[in-house]
Amino acid sequence: MNITRTIKYEADRVKGFGDEVMKVPGCEKLKDCIQCGTCSGVCPLSVYMDYTPRQVMELTRFDFKKEVLSSKTIWLCASCYACTCECPREIRITDIMYELKQRAIHEGVYPRKFPIPVLAQEFEKMVTANGRISEMPLVMKLFMKTDPLGAMGNWQMGLDLMKTGRFSLASEKINNREQLAKMFAAAEEKA
Amino acid sequence: MNSNREELRIGFYVCHCGHNIAATVDCAEVARYVGTLPHVALSREYKYMCSDPGQELIQQDIREHKLNRVVVASCSPLLHEHTFRGATEAGGLNPFYFHMVNIREHNSWVHTDRKEATEKAKALAQAAIERVAHHKALEVKRVKIHADVLVVGGGIAGIHAAMTMANAGKKVYLVEREPTIGGHMAKFDKTFPTLDCAACILTPKMSEVGNHPNITLWTYSEVTKVDGYVGNYKVTVKHKPRYIVEDACVGCMECIDACVYKTPKFEDEFNEGLGKRKPVFIPFPQATPQVVIIDPETCLNLKTGKCKKTCVEACADRMAIDFTQKETFDEIEVGTMIVATGFKTFDAKRVPAYGYGIYPNVYTALEVERLVNASGPTGGEVITRDGRHPKSIGIIHCVGSRDKKTNVWCSRVCCMYSMKLALLLKEHTGAEIYNFYIDIRTPGKGYEEFYNKLLDEGVHFIRGRVGEVTDWAMTPEEEGKLTIRVEDTLAGYVRRIPVDMVVLATGLEPQQDAQDVRRLFNLSCGGEGWFLERHPKLAPVSTFTDGIFIAGGCQGPRDIPDTVAQAGAAAAECLALIDKGYVEQEPNTAFVLAEECSGCKSCIPLCPYTAITFDESSKVAVINEALCKGCGTCVASCPSGSIVQNLFEDDEVFSEIKGVLAYD
Amino acid sequence: MKYSYFPGCSLKGLGRAYEESLLPVMKHLGVDLQELDDWNCCGATAYMSVDEAKACVLASRNLALAERDGNHPILAPCSACYLVLNKTKHYLHQYPKMKATVDRALNAVGMKCEKDVPVRHPLDVLINDIGLDAIKMKVTKPLQGLKVAPYYGCQIVRPYATFDDQANPTTMDRLLEALGATVIRWPLKTKCCGGSLTGTIPEAGIRMVYILLNEAKKRGADCLATVCPLCQFNLDGYHSAVRRQYGDVLLPTVYFSQLMGLAFGLPDRDLALNRAAIPFRWRPSSPPPAPAQPPAAKSVAA
Numbered sequence A: 001m002n003i004t005r006t007i008k009y010e011a012d013r014v015k016g017f018g019d020e021v022m023k024v025p026g027c028e029k030l031k032d033c034i035q036c037g038t039c040s041g042v043c044p045l046s047v048y049m050d051y052t053p054r055q056v057m058e059l060t061r062f063d064f065k066k067e068v069l070s071s072k073t074i075w076l077c078a079s080c081y082a083c084t085c086e087c088p089r090e091i092r093i094t095d096i097m098y099e100l101k102q103r104a105i106h107e108g109v110y111p112r113k114f115p116i117p118v119l120a121q122e123f124e125k126m127v128t129a130n131g132r133i134s135e136m137p138l139v140m141k142l143f144m145k146t147d148p149l150g151a152m153g154n155w156q157m158g159l160d161l162m163k164t165g166r167f168s169l170a171s172e173k174i175n176n177r178e179q180l181a182k183m184f185a186a187a188e189e190k191a
Numbered sequence B: 001m002n003s004n005r006e007e008l009r010i011g012f013y014v015c016h017c018g019h020n021i022a023a024t025v026d027c028a029e030v031a032r033y034v035g036t037l038p039h040v041a042l043s044r045e046y047k048y049m050c051s052d053p054g055q056e057l058i059q060q061d062i063r064e065h066k067l068n069r070v071v072v073a074s075c076s077p078l079l080h081e082h083t084f085r086g087a088t089e090a091g092g093l094n095p096f097y098f099h100m101v102n103i104r105e106h107n108s109w110v111h112t113d114r115k116e117a118t119e120k121a122k123a124l125a126q127a128a129i130e131r132v133a134h135h136k137a138l139e140v141k142r143v144k145i146h147a148d149v150l151v152v153g154g155g156i157a158g159i160h161a162a163m164t165m166a167n168a169g170k171k172v173y174l175v176e177r178e179p180t181i182g183g184h185m186a187k188f189d190k191t192f193p194t195l196d197c198a199a200c201i202l203t204p205k206m207s208e209v210g211n212h213p214n215i216t217l218w219t220y221s222e223v224t225k226v227d228g229y230v231g232n233y234k235v236t237v238k239h240k241p242r243y244i245v246e247d248a249c250v251g252c253m254e255c256i257d258a259c260v261y262k263t264p265k266f267e268d269e270f271n272e273g274l275g276k277r278k279p280v281f282i283p284f285p286q287a288t289p290q291v292v293i294i295d296p297e298t299c300l301n302l303k304t305g306k307c308k309k310t311c312v313e314a315c316a317d318r319m320a321i322d323f324t325q326k327e328t329f330d331e332i333e334v335g336t337m338i339v340a341t342g343f344k345t346f347d348a349k350r351v352p353a354y355g356y357g358i359y360p361n362v363y364t365a366l367e368v369e370r371l372v373n374a375s376g377p378t379g380g381e382v383i384t385r386d387g388r389h390p391k392s393i394g395i396i397h398c399v400g401s402r403d404k405k406t407n408v409w410c411s412r413v414c415c416m417y418s419m420k421l422a423l424l425l426k427e428h429t430g431a432e433i434y435n436f437y438i439d440i441r442t443p444g445k446g447y448e449e450f451y452n453k454l455l456d457e458g459v460h461f462i463r464g465r466v467g468e469v470t471d472w473a474m475t476p477e478e479e480g481k482l483t484i485r486v487e488d489t490l491a492g493y494v495r496r497i498p499v500d501m502v503v504l505a506t507g508l509e510p511q512q513d514a515q516d517v518r519r520l521f522n523l524s525c526g527g528e529g530w531f532l533e534r535h536p537k538l539a540p541v542s543t544f545t546d547g548i549f550i551a552g553g554c555q556g557p558r559d560i561p562d563t564v565a566q567a568g569a570a571a572a573e574c575l576a577l578i579d580k581g582y583v584e585q586e587p588n589t590a591f592v593l594a595e596e597c598s599g600c601k602s603c604i605p606l607c608p609y610t611a612i613t614f615d616e617s618s619k620v621a622v623i624n625e626a627l628c629k630g631c632g633t634c635v636a637s638c639p640s641g642s643i644v645q646n647l648f649e650d651d652e653v654f655s656e657i658k659g660v661l662a663y664d
Numbered sequence C: 001m002k003y004s005y006f007p008g009c010s011l012k013g014l015g016r017a018y019e020e021s022l023l024p025v026m027k028h029l030g031v032d033l034q035e036l037d038d039w040n041c042c043g044a045t046a047y048m049s050v051d052e053a054k055a056c057v058l059a060s061r062n063l064a065l066a067e068r069d070g071n072h073p074i075l076a077p078c079s080a081c082y083l084v085l086n087k088t089k090h091y092l093h094q095y096p097k098m099k100a101t102v103d104r105a106l107n108a109v110g111m112k113c114e115k116d117v118p119v120r121h122p123l124d125v126l127i128n129d130i131g132l133d134a135i136k137m138k139v140t141k142p143l144q145g146l147k148v149a150p151y152y153g154c155q156i157v158r159p160y161a162t163f164d165d166q167a168n169p170t171t172m173d174r175l176l177e178a179l180g181a182t183v184i185r186w187p188l189k190t191k192c193c194g195g196s197l198t199g200t201i202p203e204a205g206i207r208m209v210y211i212l213l214n215e216a217k218k219r220g221a222d223c224l225a226t227v228c229p230l231c232q233f234n235l236d237g238y239h240s241a242v243r244r245q246y247g248d249v250l251l252p253t254v255y256f257s258q259l260m261g262l263a264f265g266l267p268d269r270d271l272a273l274n275r276a277a278i279p280f281r282w283r284p285s286s287p288p289p290a291p292a293q294p295p296a297a298k299s300v301a302a
């Protein structure tokens, strides 16, 4: 029998992680969570989550950084805001999920070949460069990076798109890409 | 300062209030500074000025150091002004030679910077020193207290308070706006935690109230006006027309049988709309008084003027039915009042995710109280709106409580009444019962034991606030049922649980008209709308208006045992006042300097207490001291400056301002 | 009343049927739409997941463009764009630090975002600016007998419910009724469609799609009406995947704007109904009963 230690010692916490998250705009109210589980109760994606949204709140608050950042939950969140609207403590769970996703990408701790963070990053790259998204090329890239064979399984959809005139590999771009680049550069300078 | 008075000798005391003040204000420094001010004969700091030794200290100093003014810097005058005036008097001085400075609520509790708080305390103290020099000896007036009492609201709180005082020989008016007394409790089948039958313990009390020689019971009536002051209130009560002469009705209910509507047709409010009634009805069999009522909204005769009036025929010689009744008014005089107007339950439609009003088998707790009640609309048979005998029931706690989107407070009784209903429903139906809770709160005698009993009975408890109640089915066993989606937070799983019936444990809220009642009786409300007690621990049934007390659910959510205890306390407060026979009136009243008054009358309409009249013979305004509340409105308005207010005379106020400004 | 039209990437791509049907409908109603010059991607949910500050900078460029071009309200038909633009405005209001970053970025290119330009959804504009009466007057082929399940999806009422009820939105219900259609009442009208999960974690995404299609069908709907390109794509495009996992639940999904065009009697090329994988074949059958009394014209104003 394979067994693992599940007890948590203080050393398992990354002290300060929770506080840091709670300082981010929109995430402040996490302190007020009463662990009622409404967020999980309304979350349509909780069907597949490894930790429920409520557990993610508690783990975050108590500095269990490794656990939350490598959880599937944050990536399964579809940003539907159901939890945020229903939470009795007005905690913006969706925004906390965003914050955790950002941190996971930053630290590169998300599950390997997991398509969602890859999509998010490819999306970000494409928008940063072109100012717009070209949906088909983005999807193709995603499949190449995560599941080259999966693309084949979707031939039916590709066919449908072609038939209905929605399949286009053209790259959409804004004219003033330079302006956008300047803006990003200025944003990154320290105030 | 007035030089023709004897030499001023002011005693100053700064109180630590334990750490309450001393932690933020450097009391030694304040005492040292004040000691340097002119006319201050002595300046001390002390740990608890309100304690016996503290008060003794003032008295002793007055005697030994020949003090003729006293200033204490401590907490709010609301709490201890009376105490220190008493000590001043006991030391041999007129109590109004005392002045109090609030350096706790106004200073140490609201500041964190010790240095600045100390400076502020010094400035406030200096102001008081300057002010007290101008204080005059004043006399406290005594006013007789009228021995009759008014109780507003005939729930269990009002009933108990009225009975207590009536039994003590006082004459009590009990005003209830519904056609019967009883309040919420009259709707219950059983009461937690003992599960005694609500009717069995309540209805004897109700009829006792109805028959008590010392109680004047006015149902279907409301207070519309309150004038006067503690000991001498004038109250106007409106009686709404019930189209029945109360004294003539014997409660035989033959009119109900005879009504042209052969079957009950209209929504029955007492049964939470689950049953039907006729236009002429009695809310429930044990209603007090045992008098029917006719609802003008549904009565054919009152609506159209065209009806055979079979009810009148049936009533025959008793002639109790009177379609010409109009509202009438009574004016009464009372010395004290108890407001016991109760609460209302949260409107479950405000939480749309739980489907109340959308799915017929979602019920509120109050509806279920009627459903399990032997005298309820189904005679105690639990049958859902769509005709089912439920095999599984979900009870959702905290609906409209502990939620920032609705009400933030815990409604205190819902955990217990949910468990009561769980047990009753289980008894009546044998169904599987699930309680969905955030926390189980059972702080009461025998309450935790009650919870244990439910666990033993096999009632299920799932810790999680329900996300939604829905009628769409994911799996075959959910078809045709209501599905509750919830995280079982202890197991860590989100679950979908199909049930036949959902019960919403709706929370308690202030009455719809709480703000109107508050204004009428000059009460205060907390932010949430509950009536505010004078002090949460030490004066829990007093209000900020002397002679008016509160009891029961109007002050905040509470159960019957607590309500009754509070009602008893409020009755005792009234009795104490009545038996004392008089009240002392703060002499901070205004008076007109007759020789300076120009008779312009501008002050008269401004007085909120109608205390000012015009003396036609001398052509000057006159203030009735007994009515004056010392609000100061007239003083500020008088164009010739000829109104003066005790304790707020110009030189008192100006020297106080000067004092605070002098400090830098 | 003029609006700055912000199509967003999807309405130029997979969701082009939305634009192709919405623009003629708006024109038919006399609404003046001016496409925002050189607009950029709103950032959607994906960008937020990578860098929040940059996401705000990205979105705020669009707000600044609208401000520069006359400060007309932005019309954002895509739910994601609508939410992100509103959320950005909210952040700029609420969080001075975020505002400082955005201002720095805009400053660097000589732009500003100061005037609080409104960001509106077509449903909002249709119901509140144009009004149901004016819409009814344009209906020449009422959708008599068509049973529609209105599907709002998540992001237009959550979390910033500005023009409709969060738990039970009704603007589209009322619009569809004005077109003569029968509206199906169902509890899933604001449930999530799965968003991009259909592509990234098909198992999870397809389940959401299946639940919506199955429930709408069970309640007798002839089609779903949607307000969002991603919802439409998910509900329309994954039928074969749904079949593989759960069995067939064929049900077409159309944009509300397509139904409007149909009821207005606009020509086929203005309906873009040929863009869907599951074709929507229903057509209004008979000519309308005599046109109703023209009600007092409601002026179009914000």
Ligand SMILES: Cc1cc2nc3c(=O)[nH]c(=O)nc-3n(C[C@H](O)[C@H](O)[C@H](O)COP(=O)(O)OP(=O)(O)OC[C@H]3O[C@@H](n4cnc5c(N)ncnc54)[C@H](O)[C@@H]3O)c2cc1C
Pocket (backbone or CB within 6 Å): B152, B153, B154, B155, B156, B157, B158, B175, B176, B177, B178, B181, B182, B183, B184, B185, B188, B190, B191, B192, B193, B221, B222, B223, B340, B341, B342, B343, B344, B345, B365, B366, B369, B413, B417, B420, B511, B517, B551, B552, B553, B554, B558, B559, B560, B561, B563
């Ligand atoms: C579903 C449910 C079940 C409960 N079960 C239990 C239980 O089993 N055991 C228990 O201990 N507690 C129980 N409680 C709590 C209990 O109801 C309260 O403790 C109790 O009713 C408080 O009594 P009250 O007299 O203060 O208020 P109420 O019962 O609300 O009575 C107030 C009365 O004042 C009248 N009134 C209001 N405004 C005016 C006005 N302006 N003028 C004149 N009259 C007015 C009202 O008509 C009413 O008759 C339950 C509560 C609920 C909601």
Ligand code: SF4
Pocket (backbone or CB within 6 Å): A032, A033, A034, A035, A036, A037, A038, A039, A040, A053, A054, A057, A086, A087, A088, A089, A090, A091, A093
């Ligand atoms: S709904 Fe809010 S309070 Fe409840 S567990 Fe989730 S985050 Fe915490």
Ligand code: SF4
Pocket (backbone or CB within 6 Å): A039, A042, A043, A044, A045, A046, A053, A076, A077, A078, A079, A080, A081, A082, A083, A084, A093, A094, A097
């Ligand atoms: S926003 Fe994310 S966590 Fe919240 S309910 Fe939606 S999918 Fe679940």
